[in-house]
Amino acid sequence: MDLLLLTIGFLCMIVGVFGSFLPVLPGPSISWLGLLFLYFTHSVPNNYWILGITFVIMLVVTILDYLIPAKGTKRFGGSSYGIWGTNIGLIVGIFAPIPFGFIISPFLGAFIGELLYDSKNHxxxxxxxxxSFIGFLAGSFMKFVVCIIYLGLFLHIVWENKSNLF
Structure with a gap:
């Protein structure tokens, strides 16, 4: 059972790292679940401090991920149309058959949204x-760093408890 939980936890870590760039997958949340699965094993002693602190970090990063692109749009003079365009662009970019659509589409969505708001001011x-684009990149980078830290923490805990796990 421990090996199954360890495998599921590691898969969550990998999916979390990819989810830090794909807007559909909540990367830090999935990575935190990987840590939780690791602590469900009988071989790893529970450490509620690590789980609690990483949970709070995950919550803060998740909230900031939604606020940063909107604040970036506002800071650069955008309206709510641009913010909605960014969010719609994120969703469209995932399903668009173009390479790196999830990066290009938020930019285009914000641009189109702002043109709908004021078509004369290009x-x-x-x-x-x-x-919006800078905000998206900053949020993705922040999520990626957190997911890599969680992966490193996961591997460190596995390494410390390798004699009990394997």
């Missing part, structure tokens, strides 16, 4: 779309 629309 410069402001481009500036707001750039803010």
């Amino acid at each position: 410069q402001r629309a481009l500036k707001a779309a750039t803010g």
